[in-house]
Amino acid sequence: MGIKEDLEFWQKKYLSPYCLKKCEKLCCSRKKTKVLMEENQLREAYGLSLDEKIINNDNHILTETQTGGALVYWVSIHPTKKQPHCPAYEPGTRRCRIEHNKPRMCRDYPLSLENNILRLSSKCDAINKDNPVMERLIEMSRQYSLRTELLKDK
Ligand code: SF4
Ligand code: SF4
Secondary structure, X not given: OOHHHHHHHHHHHHHHHHHHHOOOOOXXXXXXXXXXXXXXXXXXXXXXXXXXXXXXXXXXXEEEEEEOOEEEEEEEEOOOOOOOOOOOEEOOOOEEOOHHHOOHHHHHOOEEEEOOEEEEEOOOOOOOOOOHHHHHHHHHHXXXXXXXXXXXOO
């Protein structure tokens, strides 16, 4: 395995269970969150079949856009509406309904790797030296001689 695969493994095996079960700042229900979803992900999140039309509803504002010819949707979680979480999030079980096929941005956050520099979002609850989820990430960055930087994102 290489560094990218190891980071993906860390996200899947260590971070994701922490996110959904323990994180107090859960991204999936954070006010003003925007998630970029492919059509198939959005359909699965809403439980819509292929012949049902995707429309805005009371809980989310959908903005259609194009990337590389494919139609994708920005899903905005409105802070005042009655379902203040991502349509794929199930609050009762604290699980992501599309975990097996979740959006790229959900898979990547809170890391970005470029030229042996691993950037970590300071806004993420797990990016904290006292959090056990970080231990494996620190080990990995040592193993691959990565430089780490903390991003002071908003
Ligand atoms: S797609 Fe899944 S991981 Fe991403 S915000 Fe929605 S519930 Fe959370
Ligand atoms: S803030 Fe970090 S730990 Fe919390 S849900 Fe988001 S990515 Fe996961």
